[in-house]
Amino acid sequence: MYDLIYKRDDIPIFTLQVNQFHERGTWYVRIDTIWHSTEQLAARATINAAEQILKDMHTIFNQHNQCAVCLDEAFLVKWPTCSHSFCQDCTSSWRREKDTCPLCRASSSSY
Numbered sequence: 001m002y003d004l005i006y007k008r009d010d011i012p013i014f015t016l017q018v019n020q021f022h023e024r025g026t027w028y029v030r031i032d033t034i035w036h037s038t039e040q041l042a043a044r045a046t047i048n049a050a051e052q053i054l055k056d057m058h059t060i061f062n063q064h065n066q067c068a069v070c071l072d073e074a075f076l077v078k079w080p081t082c083s084h085s086f087c088q089d090c091t092s093s094w095r096r097e098k099d100t101c102p103l104c105r106a107s108s109s110s111y
Helices: 038-061 088-097
Strands: 002-008 011-023 026-035 064-066 073-078 085-087
Touching: 073 088, 085 088
Parallel strands: none
Antiparallel strands: 002 011, 011 026, 064 073, 073 085
């Protein structure tokens, strides 16, 4: 048995399932057509997105680093105008008083 999948823009439209079998000295071929509905395609897109998120989880969790201000281990927030990152608490409290990065003093007024 094998499947022939017909796609348009990398989205499956229908699948032909081909099954060859031998019965009483004769070979037969059975072909079944499976149409992919729009609901199935939407569900497949959702599943693909969820699978991609799961694949990216190691990257997300590797962003758990030490804040340069308080030195706590935390998920870091990137400063809007430079490449520095700080924990959410330090970022929020700093921005209430100042408009610059705590390390390089880059302005965040454009954010």
